[in-house]
Amino acid sequence: MTTEAPWFLFSQKIMKKSLRYNLFTSFLLILVIFASSNIWSIINFNRLSESIDSIMESNYRSIEAAQYMIVAIERQDSAELEHMFAKSDETVSAFNENNKIFLGWLSRAEDNVTEEGEEEILQKINEKYTEYITSFTRLIMLDRNNDQAELYDYYYTDILPLFESTKEACRELLALNQNSMVERKDSSLKVAKQATISTAVISFVAVIIGLMLVNYLSRNIVRPLYDFIDRTKRISEGNYNQQLDISGDDEIAQLAREFNTMADKLVSYDEMNINKMLEEKNKSDAIVNSIGDGIIVTDVDYRVTLINRRAEMIFKVSEKDTAGRHLLEIIDNKKLFGLFKDVRERKEGWKAKKSEEIEVQGEDGIEYYAVNVRPIRMPDSDDIGAVALIKDVTEFKEVDAMKSDFISTVSHEFRTPLTSITMGVGLLLEEIPGTLTDEQKEMVEVIKEDSERLNKMVGELLDLSKLESGKMQMELQDYNINKLAEYIVNTFRLQAEEIGAEIVKDIPENISDFRVDVNKVTWVVTNLVGNALRYIPKDGSGRIEISAKEAYNKLIISVKDNGKGIKENMQKKIFDKFVQDGSGQGSAGLGLAISKEIVKAHGGDIWVESVPGEGSTFIFTMNKA
Amino acid sequence: MKTILVIDDEKNIRRSVSMYLSGHEYIVIESDEGLKGISMAKDRKPDLILLDLILPDMDGYLVCRALRENPETEEIPIVVFSARCRKEDIEKARECGALDYITKPFEPSALLGTIKKYI
Numbered sequence: 088m089t090t091e092a093p094w095f096l097f098s099q100k101i102m103k104k105s106l107r108y109n110l111f112t113s114f115l116l117i118l119v120i121f122a123s124s125n126i127w128s129i130i131n132f133n134r135l136s137e138s139i140d141s142i143m144e145s146n147y148r149s150i151e152a153a154q155y156m157i158v159a160i161e162r163q164d165s166a167e168l169e170h171m172f173a174k175s176d177e178t179v180s181a182f183n184e185n186n187k188i189f190l191g192w193l194s195r196a197e198d199n200v201t202e203e204g205e206e207e208i209l210q211k212i213n214e215k216y217t218e219y220i221t222s223f224t225r226l227i228m229l230d231r232n233n234d235q236a237e238l239y240d241y242y243y244t245d246i247l248p249l250f251e252s253t254k255e256a257c258r259e260l261l262a263l264n265q266n267s268m269v270e271r272k273d274s275s276l277k278v279a280k281q282a283t284i285s286t287a288v289i290s291f292v293a294v295i296i297g298l299m300l301v302n303y304l305s306r307n308i309v310r311p312l313y314d315f316i317d318r319t320k321r322i323s324e325g326n327y328n329q330q331l332d333i334s335g336d337d338e339i340a341q342l343a344r345e346f347n348t349m350a351d352k353l354v355s356y357d358e359m360n361i362n363k364m365l366e367e368k369n370k371s372d373a374i375v376n377s378i379g380d381g382i383i384v385t386d387v388d389y390r391v392t393l394i395n396r397r398a399e400m401i402f403k404v405s406e407k408d409t410a411g412r413h414l415l416e417i418i419d420n421k422k423l424f425g426l427f428k429d430v431r432e433r434k435e436g437w438k439a440k441k442s443e444e445i446e447v448q449g450e451d452g453i454e455y456y457a458v459n460v461r462p463i464r465m466p467d468s469d470d471i472g473a474v475a476l477i478k479d480v481t482e483f484k485e486v487d488a489m490k491s492d493f494i495s496t497v498s499h500e501f502r503t504p505l506t507s508i509t510m511g512v513g514l515l516l517e518e519i520p521g522t523l524t525d526e527q528k529e530m531v532e533v534i535k536e537d538s539e540r541l542n543k544m545v546g547e548l549l550d551l552s553k554l555e556s557g558k559m560q561m562e563l564q565d566y567n568i569n570k571l572a573e574y575i576v577n578t579f580r581l582q583a584e585e586i587g588a589e590i591v592k593d594i595p596e597n598i599s600d601f602r603v604d605v606n607k608v609t610w611v612v613t614n615l616v617g618n619a620l621r622y623i624p625k626d627g628s629g630r631i632e633i634s635a636k637e638a639y640n641k642l643i644i645s646v647k648d649n650g651k652g653i654k655e656n657m658q659k660k661i662f663d664k665f666v667q668d669g670s671g672q673g674s675a676g677l678g679l680a681i682s683k684e685i686v687k688a689h690g691g692d693i694w695v696e697s698v699p700g701e702g703s704t705f706i707f708t709m710n711k712a
Numbered sequence: 713m714k715t716i717l718v719i720d721d722e723k724n725i726r727r728s729v730s731m732y733l734s735g736h737e738y739i740v741i742e743s744d745e746g747l748k749g750i751s752m753a754k755d756r757k758p759d760l761i762l763l764d765l766i767l768p769d770m771d772g773y774l775v776c777r778a779l780r781e782n783p784e785t786e787e788i789p790i791v792v793f794s795a796r797c798r799k800e801d802i803e804k805a806r807e808c809g810a811l812d813y814i815t816k817p818f819e820p821s822a823l824l825g826t827i828k829k830y831i
Contacts, residue, residue, distance in 0.1 A: 502795035503722050505817040510728030513820025519735030542817050549797070560799075 106308060106337040113300040120293040127289055131282030138275040145201030146268040152196035153261035156212070157254055159189035160219075164250050167223060171238055174230060182223065189216065196260065202267045208260045215253040222246045311339045315346065327353040381456070381477030384463070387470060389414045389427055398477055401447060401456065420445060423475070426460045430473045444480065455484040494552035498545045505545065508538045547677040551664070554684035561607070561688060565600040565712040568644060572633045575612050579631075582620060588629030590616070598635060600712040601642045607685045608709065614678040615646040615705045622650030622703075637711070641691070645706040652699035661695060682707075714831050715739040717758035719749035719775065720793075721768050725816075729762065732820050733827075746770035750778050753785045759831045763810070765794040765801065773808045780809035789830040793818065 162185040170178035193212065200206050222245050229238055311331075318329040329350045331343040375382055381398030385391055391409045394417075399405055402418045409417045415424050422445045442457040457478045462470040512535045514520060516528070523531065572592040583590045616631060623629030628649070635644045653661060662683045686693040686707045697703035716733055720726050721744050730740040741756055743749035746767045753761060761779065765772030772792065779785040792805040793814040802813045812826050 499795045502816045503725065506795075507722070507724035507728045509817045510725070510732055510820055510823075514728065514732050514735065517732075517735065517820070519732065538817075 587627030
């Protein structure tokens with residue numbers, strides 16, 4: 088509190104309700120109790136000392152006076168007797184001196200009348216003593232007459248009784264005061280006892296009240312704090328919905344009220360955050376659902392965690408049935424599941440596959456989809472699942488099929504007239520209809536050559552359309568490249584010798600087998616060597632080399648020539664359909680396109696490395712057995 | 713002189729083949745339809761039949777089977793010549809009873825060689 092006021096300036100409101108007020112009043116109460124207990128003790132001490140004082144003052148002095156008076160009167164009596172036997176002034180003066188003492192003590196006793204009956208006794212002493220003094224005066228007068236007998240007589244008959252009665256009166260005084268002193272002592276003891284008991288009782292009561300107050304205070308201040316600790320702990324655990332019971336209007340209650348407000352705000356902030364997150368989630372859901380391609384997300388156990396609207400349509404499922412269920416349970420497509428599995432298990436080659444095609448029975452026949460599955464990676468942790476993008480390629484498939492059909496049909500259609508042409512040429516060349524002149528023969532040779540070219544082209548076109556449509560069957564077997572290369576070398580040896588070129592193979596004898604369709608790979612190598620033969624120098628320096636080496640799980644096969652090379656901008660295009668190097672020589676340019684398709688069908692790659700003017704090297708890879 | 717029956721709907725093929733084979737001392741008879749071809753085979757009992765697979769009235773395979781099932785023609789060797797070149801076509805032709813299969817287009821000498829294998 089910054090504006091601390093002195094306690095006596097507390098406003099009425101705070102005084103009534105505050106914890107401080109409670110503490111203050113409680114401690115004040117304890118103070119009052121202890122103060123009153125102390126005051127009570129002081130009063131009792133006072134009473135005790137007063138009663139002692141009263142003994143001192145009222146009785147002790149009277150007793151002392153009575154005793155001295157007895158002594159004085161006895162001395163007077165002795166002086167009297169002495170005087171009777173031996174008159175002298177000494178005796179008289181002794182008498183008078185003790186008379187003075189007696190009167191002195193008497194007057195002290197008279198000043199200190201405290202007891203009942205004391206007055207009367209003193210009066211009696213006074214009277215008797217006065218008579219006694221008078222009698223002594225008469226004795227002295229009798230003495231002058233010198234009548235000893237009379238003197239004795241007088242003494243025994245008059246003076247002695249007076250002396251005795253005076254002394255008796257003094258003794259009475261003594262006794263009275265002595266008795267009273269005993270009484271007072273008794274009453275003092277009583278007072279002390281009472282004081283002891285009452286002080287003990289009051290102290291006990293004070294302690295009990297004090298304990299009650301301390302208990303009350305600790306209960307009212309400390310107990311709510313435990314509740315605070317408990318609730319605060321829960322809030323720190325993220326459970327914001329905590330409210331404290333508010334009773335009273337003290338500081339604790341105020342604190343509780345503020346605490347409740349804080350907790351309320353935390354709850355609303357929390358809700359706000361959740362709402363924001365929900366909004367973001369809805370947004371991303373909407374985006375995912377609006378994507379035109381199918382998306383399926385699974386966790387690491389292949390349970391579907393997300394499937395967008397397009398994917399639902401493709402596989403004819405609804406998200407309600409899919410959430411959290413196994414992919415195979417929802418979509419009975421083993422190939423699709425296999426793709427997820429490959430990614431999950433990191434099967435070799437999953438990375439190389441851009442996409443795989445799957446077939447789905449649609450309403451209007453089979454639909455084709457290209458599926459691309461990728462792992463979902465989190466920074467600093469393992470995969471959390473996989474996501475598949477499913478693209479409809481039915482249309483492309485149909486176009487492709489149409490293209491293949493078209494090529495196939497066209498090729499077939501070409502073949503029939505080609506047959507007639509070939510037959511006709513054969514007829515002419517065999518001179519069945521009649522002999523030909525040399526010029527005529529040459530013309531027919533030209534027709535024959537080109538019809539053969541046309542025939543080859545048609546054949547290649549058909550092969551290509553088959554390869555592209557995947558209709559070409561692969562007959563894979565384990566085979567050794569040495570054997571294949573030897574066959575090629577032998578096939579082309581004569582042709583090479585004709586132009587003075589050299590054709591060699593450079594392959595290690597112990598090279599591993601590869602797993603291929605032998606006819607198709609032979610076709611590829613034949614095509615590459617055939618091409619090379621066309622471009623190498625015809626002056627006897629031509630050289631073609633077939634080589635192969637192993638690399639990991641692949642075989643790398645290359646056909647190298649020292650021809651004129653291929654320009655860089657052509658190096659990629661050269662594998663496209665109907666591309667020629669521009670020299671005008673050679674085939675329809677389908678050979679490399681077919682080679683590429685064959686290599687691809689084997690899961691390999693093909694490319695060319697070339698330096699114009701120095702030669703080209705065609706390289707392709709095949710899987711090892 | 714041996715007789716060869718050519719069953720093909722393409723007039724130019726029939727003509728060129730007929731001319732060529734005539735030049736090699738064969739008698740060539742022609743049919744442009746399957747049914748007609750079958751009846752010609754029955755009537756004329758050729759020594760060999762050259763059969764195309766695509767005919768206007770019926771499938772070449774059917775013609776092949778019909779010729780094989782008829783006792784009058786079952787002994788006549790049949791060589792299929794077709795633009796179809798798939799393996800299954802060839803196998804199917806053999807199943808139907810054809811002895812050989814020549815893919816169009818073919819070299820005249822190849823045709824002659826094949827014929828000579830059977831007659």
